[in-house]
Amino acid sequence: MFGQPLLRNMNKQKGDFSLKLPHTFVEKMNALLQEEAPRFFASYEKEKVNGLRFNPLKIERDAFLALAPFSLSPVPFCPTGFYYETDDQPGKHPYHAAGLYYIQEPSAMFVAETLQPSHGEKVLDLCAAPGGKTTQLAAMMDNTGFLLANEIHPKRVKALSENIERLGITNTLVTNETPEKLAEYFVGYFDKILVDAPCSGEGMFRKDEEAIHYWSEEHVHQCAVKQRHILDCAYRMLKEGGILIYSTCTFSPEENEQTMEALLQKYEDLELVAIEKSAGIQPGRPEWTKTTLTAIEQTARLWPHLLLGEGHFVAKLQKVSPAPTWKGKNATSNVTKQTLREYRAFEQETLTINIEKTMYSFNQHLFALPDDCPSFAGLKIVRAGLHLGEQKKQRFEPNHALALALKKEEIVHSLELEDYTKYLRGETIETGGDRGWVVVTIDGYPLGWGKEVKGTLKNFYPKGLRI
Ligand SMILES: C[S@@+](CC[C@H](N)C(=O)[O-])C[C@H]1O[C@@H](n2cnc3c(N)ncnc32)[C@H](O)[C@@H]1O
Incomplete structure (x- = not known):
């Protein structure tokens, strides 16, 4: 159901938020934005907007709009995205438990739209928890191909795995690894890579006031160092012609334009690809690089005073010269005849379909692997495609993930x-x-x-x- 949340939210005043902002941050943004700064700071006085994306793996747009008991209006830069009213509370509705949508900050929806993965591709989401972009990528791939969703933090990877389950995603391997470890395994493997980097989170101050307390110039610097390291690993995993998306939810040029500038200086075979901008999305700023790099205009900035959403930066790059090709092997089934027989007996009684994928078992747990899943021996695996269930004494007990994928x-x-x-x-x-x-x-x-x-x-x- 369409409503008018935009206008109502735009007019909601939040109180004098700018007073809570770190003094050095305010000074820095004033110096960067100059005459634009008052409009930028005025955005902190407005209520944040809320967004959700319907899940096309489960429901089509018209059916969702007919069913959803919320006041919705479209996010202009994401075909599956909608703004909703704060009073709607979609996170508490049983449709949320059924995985019909994912609650996501609207500007964040632009990132996966920029990557545009296709059916059957090999895609990596290197910094994936809690899964906003992973779930969007998997839906765009229509659960085909192979998606590796990695999260370095053991607690955050759990939330990622649960969201993948809730949304009925079956083409994804979830790992809990460092970027370096993955880079050893997947040299030249991926068609598309997303680095949604850990950052100083300046763009989230309005949404997450905790980010304000973490902020310092030193933190901005530490994040910039970390981002360059993660990007080195991502570069190694990209195949020739492959696309790399780098995104942050921060404003600092050190973590955005300058990170891209340093990457382009380091790797001559990486080129920026122009991102199409509409609906208030702005180009990156050449004057904020160290060498006034004009090509940086091809990157995108989402500003909270110029569109309905928080602050984001997105860059798209392509690896243009020959890269070492992947030398690994695909995973093969390790399932015994007995396990498979018990599963098939359950399937025949319970489902009207046969799941014809490579089956893999971890202890007594049975998984249907994504298509063309590479071998993952030695990696910390949290979820391997579709978790079908557990083999108990003489019977098969289905997993929650199977119900949610049907x-x-x-x-x-x-x-x-x-x-x-x-x-x-x-x-x-x-x-x-x-x-x-x-x-x-x-x-x-x-x-x-x-x-x-x-x-x-x-x-x-x-x-x-x-x-
Ligand atoms: C911006 S968040 C990712 C948000 C996620 N892509 C989404 O859309 O829901 C960045 C993630 O990077 C992870 N991270 C932190 N340090 C890292 C590192 N050194 N290498 C890789 N990831 C890291 C954080 O734990 C965090 O989950």
Whole structure:
């Protein structure tokens, strides 16, 4: 349902936010922006805007708009993105648990749009948690090809993995590695790489006031050093002709224009590719580089005073000369006949489809690997494609991820409920049926498993997700 959140939000005043901004940051932005600075600082007095992206892996745009009980208006630079009103609280709706959308800051949606991965490509999201861009990339790839989503921090990788599960993503390997380790494995492997870099977060001050407390000039410098190191690793993993996207949510030229300038000076075979700009998106600033590099105008800046969203920087580069080619092998199945037989017996009873992928088992857990999945021996794997379930004594127990990756017509027994809170709270539900494995659906969209035995549905909604 379309509403007018833009105008209402634009007019909401937030109080004197600029008073909380670090003094040195204010001085620096004044010096950089000069006569534009008052408009920039005025944006801190406005309420932040909220965004969500519907999930085209599960629902089409018109069906989503007909179903969503929120006030929505389109984000001009992302076809799947919408602004919503703060009072809507889409994160609390069962449609969120069903993975029909991902809540994401609107400017952040522009990054994956710039990468534009195609079906069947090999794509790396090197700094991926909590998964805003990974989930967008996987949807653009229509769950085909191979997507490696990596996150260095063990706690943050869990959130990434859960979001991938909720959105029904099946083409992704989730790893918890350093960029250096991945660079040893994947020399010249990827068609497209996203480095959504850790940064000083200046563009998020309005959304996340904690970022203000972390800010210092020293932190900006440390981030710039870290970013260059991550980019070195990304460069090694890019194949000839491959595309690299670099993005931050900060304003500082040291982390943006100057990081790109240093990268281009270091690697002669990297070239900037022009990013198409519309809807208030601005070019990067040559005058903020050390060598007044004109080509930097091809990069993009999203400013909170010029569009409805927070601050972002995006650059697109291409590797133009021959690169070493990948020498690795693809993963092969390690599954025993017995495990496969038990899974197929479950599948025949429960699903109307056969999942024909390379099967892989970690301990008793069975996964359907993404197409052309490279061998991952020695890497810290958090999720390997679609988690089908666990082999228990003489039976197969399906995983939550499988329910969330299915369409209603792929399920033999499903159950619509009048009251979803009971299911999402993990309670047992009296159904009167005796059908075995059942997928609980909301308006036909899977929420999770239940096992219906002698009139009662035993609840398999994961404990960690219960409300
Ligand atoms: C801007 S956030 C990524 C946001 C994510 N792409 C999304 O759209 O949801 C940057 C990520 O980089 C990770 N990071 C921090 N230090 C890193 C390093 N040295 N190498 C790789 N990633 C790092 C952080 O943990 C963080 O999750």
